[in-house]
Amino acid sequence: MRDRFVRITVGAALLLLGLLVAQPYVTAFLFAARTPRAITARGELAPAEASTVALFARASASVVHVFVQAAAQNRGLFGADSEEGGEQDGGGSQTGTGFVWDAAGHIVTNNHVVAAAAQGGSSVSVRLASGAVVPARIVGTAPNYDLAVLQLGRTAPPPPLAIGTSADLKVGQSTYAIGNPFGLDHTLTTGVVSALQRRLPTAEGRELSGVIQTDAAINPGNSGGPLLDSAGRLIGVNTAIFSPSGASAGIGFAIPVDVVNRVVPELIRNGRTRNPGIGIIAGQESVAARLGIDGVVVVRVLRGSPAAQAGLRGVDPQAGTLGDIIVAAGDRPVHRLADLTAAMAEAGVDAALELTVERDGRTRRVRVTTTDVADARP
Structure with missing residues (x-):
């Protein structure tokens, strides 16, 4: 009786093992897609x-x-x-x-x-x-x-x-x-x-x-x-x-x-x-920052330029005095040259622009008319 049970158990185990080994082949034979598959409708995007x-x-x-x-x-x-x-x-x-x-x-x-x-x-x-x-x-x-x-x-x-x-x-x-x-x-x-x-x-x-x-x-x-x-x-x-x-x-x-x-x-x-400008040479921003200056330092004013006509001053190396500092253009504060150029670009060429300038610790307003920078050369 016991031998019979062992034979049945071993036979069942071998059968299961055979099924396990054959399973991938049976699955591939029965379910492999050997022809193009049907397209599933996607619906709306x-x-x-x-x-x-x-x-x-x-x-x-x-x-x-x-x-x-x-x-x-x-x-x-x-x-x-x-x-x-x-x-x-x-x-x-x-x-x-x-x-x-x-x-x-x-x-x-x-x-x-x-x-x-x-x-x-x-x-x-x-x-x-x-x-x-x-x-x-x-x-x-x-x-x-x-x-x-x-x-x-x-x-x-x-x-x-x-x-x-x-x-x-x-x-x-x-x-x-x-x-x-x-x-x-x-x-x-x-x-x-x-x-x-x-x-x-x-x-x-x-x-x-x-x-x-x-x-x-x-x-x-x-x-x-x-x-x-x-x-x-x-x-x-x-x-x-x-x-x-x-x-x-x-x-x-x-x-x-x-x-x-x-x-x-x-x-x-x-x-x-036509690039609007006023005819100045501005100081380097890094130098102005080291000096604690918030604004655009006028290093040089071009002869005959709108800046010269408005009375702006540049650096005087002989006297050792700093040039004018432009701190606003119209209603916009000017912290760096890009602020000034943006204000001039918005105004355009041959446009009036009011600048706020610091000189010797005092603030004053000057009115300049922008010009094409190609016409204001050193």
Whole structure:
């Protein structure tokens, strides 16, 4: 009786072991999908997804890929500009992004994308969303704003982007960047407005104020591309990133569209911008900070300039006296040069501007009329 029980137990155990070993083969034989599977209906996109898809479909046709082909003798001189989003491909081209501004075929991009061509010896071409490559010429550049305008060759341009405003932006609003990071055409990245009123260094030691910060991924090749709001309107032009590695670290910067909408028409009309100034040489901010000075120190006043006509004084090295200190422009306090240049930019050229100036411990107000800085040379 006992032997019979042992045989039954061993047989059951062997049977279970056999089933365990055979189970994967049986499952594969019975349930393997040897033909294409039936597609499960997805249903409607979520409202947020549908909105983003529609936004990209509307805007992407207006975004272009900009190429600056260096002359043979200049190839290899243009390195990847990791902080400003530029990129150099393997064929000696500086590449970036641009977008259609108007029905005449004007393209807006960053000045640093086309700087080599602006200096001569390089050609510019643009690849449209359709894949067509069109030659382009530089209409004008504004290094102080890192903006440039191109003109497409003979072709029917895509529709221009809708223009928004940067005056009423709020931190937390959704942002959408379309560009060509690392040469990958028409890439969409999303994020939010991370901060407003940032400052960004541009050409000749100047700073651009009111810059938009976003965490939408911006990488080398995105430079000059549009930053859009949730309505698909242009709110900024992507221009720079802060990144120790050179790739996106979630801190990108865009030139506010209100600045773009003022500078670009001027470039189209005149090929250059008129930069308002008063004809002073300002002291270094680091020196002013060490001296405990809150404001812009006037080091030198240019002869015949609005500042000279208003009676502003610079540093007198012989007498050892400090120059005038500009502490306000209109109703705005001036802590640094960027505050003063922002107030002058808002006023424009040939505009009256009231300055609050400290001299010998006393405060006084002077009235100056801004002029184009190109007309006020040392």
